[in-house]
Amino acid sequence: MSSQPHTVLPWVVRRTRLPLLSLRCVDCGSESATTGEGRFRVNANGKLLDVWLLVRCVSCDRTGKLTVHERAPVRSFDPAELHGYRVNDPELVAARLLDPLLARRNRFTLDWTGAWRLDTPSARLDEAWPVQVEVVFEDPVPVRPERLIAQGLGLSRNEVLRRIKCDIPLRRPTSAGFTFTVMAGD
Ligand SMILES: [Zn+2]
Numbered sequence: 001m002s003s004q005p006h007t008v009l010p011w012v013v014r015r016t017r018l019p020l021l022s023l024r025c026v027d028c029g030s031e032s033a034t035t036g037e038g039r040f041r042v043n044a045n046g047k048l049l050d051v052w053l054l055v056r057c058v059s060c061d062r063t064g065k066l067t068v069h070e071r072a073p074v075r076s077f078d079p080a081e082l083h084g085y086r087v088n089d090p091e092l093v094a095a096r097l098l099d100p101l102l103a104r105r106n107r108f109t110l111d112w113t114g115a116w117r118l119d120t121p122s123a124r125l126d127e128a129w130p131v132q133v134e135v136v137f138e139d140p141v142p143v144r145p146e147r148l149i150a151q152g153l154g155l156s157r158n159e160v161l162r163r164i165k166c167d168i169p170l171r172r173p174t175s176a177g178f179t180f181t182v183m184a185g186d
Contacts, residue, residue: 007131011152012119013175014138018097019115021055023064023108030059032111038093040085041065047074051085053096066106068096098140116141120152129184130165136177146170149180159185 021033033055043050049072052065068085069077084092096102103109116139135148145168150160164170166180 009121009131009133011133011135011148012138013116013135013141013143013148014119015094015112015116015141017115018094020058020111020113021097021108022111023055023106025057025060025062025064027062028057028060030057032058033064033108034058035093035097037088038090038097039088040068040093042082042085044074045071048072049074049077049082053093053102066102066108068102100140112141118148118152129182131182132179133182134177134179137175140175142173142175144171144173145178145180153182 018035018038021035022031023033024031025033035053035055039054041052041054043052049069050067051069051072053068055064055066056062057064074082081092083089098110133149133152135145145166146157146160149155149164149170150157153160155163160170163183163185164180165183166178168174168178
């Protein structure tokens with residue numbers, strides 16, 4: 001008899017686009033903004049640089065600025081990073097937007113609705129239970145494990161609670177990788 005799972009399935013959570021920002025517009029009061037394609041603005045003031053990431057209200061198109069660097073000495077910048085700001089490098093846009101520091105500093109939260117997907121192996125193995133699943137996050141999307149597991153396995157929430165063994169709380173949103181074990185059904 002063996003209760004050790006022999007199959008480990010990889011699940012991957014990744015973004016499909018940049019998330020929106022929950023950020024109140026000072027003009028129209030809407031609570032949703034977008035970085036669009038992603039544009040930085042760099043302003044030199046002597047040997048100091050300001051760098052902003054531009055955002056746009058999704059309702060009225062008002063443009064706003066998120067502070068990325070404020071009066072930072074030019075020499076403190078990695079030249080590659082500085083170049084990235086000047087050419088609006090999409091990877092750098094994503095990295096800055098998803099950096100919790102930027103969100104704290106500019107008082108917004110990310111709205112991930114419809115901006116991510118869960119990739120699971122399609123072949124369903126007729127192998128013995130239990131099965132272990134390892135969830136990896138390529139992007140810091142906050143998900144409720146209970147809902148993610150229900151979606152990924154096509155199970156009801158009740159079944160999830162009955163058949164899943166997991167070391168982390170299933171109801172608390174997380175964006176850190178975790179593993180869980182699926183026990184045999186009835
Ligand atoms: Zn607006």
